[in-house]
Amino acid sequence: MAASPRTAIAATLLGDLAMSLAKFIAAALTGSPALLAEAVHSIASAGGQGLLLIGIRLSRASPSDGASFGLARERYFWGSTAVFAIFAVGGAFAVHAGLVVLLGGGAACRSPAAAYGVLAIAGVFAVVSTHGTLRQYVPGLRGRSFREVFLESKDPTVVMTLVEDATGFAGVVLALFGVALGQSTGSGAPEAAAAVLIGLLLAFRATLTALKAKRMLLGHAASAADQEKVRRILALQPGIEKVNDVTAVHLAPHDVLLGLSLDFRPDVGAEEVRRIVYSIEYRIREALPHMKRVYIEAGTVVKSWERAADRKTGSG
Helix, strand or coil, X not given: CCCCHHHHXXXXXXXXXXXXXXXXXXXXXXXXXXXXXXXXXXXXXXXXXXXXXXXXXHHCCCCECCECCCCCCHHHHHHHHHHHHXXXXXXXXXXXXXXXXXXXXXXXXXXXXXXXXXXXXXXXXXHHHHHHHHHHHHHHCCCCCHHHHHHHCCCHHHHHXXXXXXXXXXXXXXXXXXXXXXXXXXXXXXXXXXXXXXXXXXXXXXXXXXXXXXXXXXXXXCCHHHHHHHHHHHHCCCCEEEEEEEEEEEEXXXXXXXXXXXXXCCCCCHHHXXXXXXXXXXXXXXXXXXXXXXXXXXXXXXXXXXXXXXXXXXXX
C-alpha cells in the first residue's frame, strides 16, 4: 500500500465484493445466519474500501474559494466518519439476523460442506490480506503499542485496513465455530449466536473507526520529532530573539500546516527580517517537505517599528 494505496485498496475492494457474493449464495443454500452475517460483514468492508478510494480522490482536489487549504481532510471524513455508518448499520443487521434465528429456534445449516468451503476460502483471503498489511504496518510500531500507533497514525488507510483484516479473520473464525457447533448439536442456536457475535464485532469496528475519525478531524499535531527539527532550524537563525510558539497540524497524511510566532531583535531591519523569514521557510521545506504551508508571525520587531513610526508621526 505504500507504493500505491489506491491499487491495494481497489484489490481489497474487489476481493471483498467477490467474497460477499460467495457468502450470500452459500447463506441462501445453507440457511446459515452465521454465513449471512459474514456476507454482510464482507459487503460492509467493500463499502468501507470504496469510501477510502473516494476520500483519496477528493483529497487531491485543488484549493477553492470555499476551501482555502484544498480538500485534504476529505480523506479523513470518507476514511472514518462515513465508514463508521456502514459498519454500524451492518452490525445492527447481523445482530438482528442472529437474534431472529436464536429466538425462533431454527435448525442447523442444510449444507455444511458449502459453508465450510466458502469460509475456508474467506479465511485464506483474510490471512493473506492481513499478512500484506502487517508487512507495511509493523515497521511503524518501533516498540510502541497498537493503541499508541492507532491513535497517532496520520494516514487512515493502513490502520483501518489492518483493523478490517483482523476483524475479518475473527468473523470467519466465529462463523466456522458456529457452523461446526451447529452440526455437532443439530441446533441452529450456535450459528445464530455466531451471527450475533459477528454483528457485535462490526459494532466494535465501528467504534474504533469513530474514535479514529474524531482524532483525525480534530487535527493531528505533527510528531514531536518534526517539531524539534523546526526548533533546531530556528535556533540557527540569527536575529531571532525568542520563539513564542510552534504549531504544526496535519491537514492530510503528508500535508502539514506550520505556524510560527517569533520575536526578532529590535535592531533587526525590515530587509533582514525578510531574509530570515525566507531562510526559515526554505530550510524547513528542505528538511521537512510535508510541511507545505509555513506561516510566520513576527512579534517584537514589528511592534518596535510601529512605535518608531508613531513617534515619527508625532514629532512631525
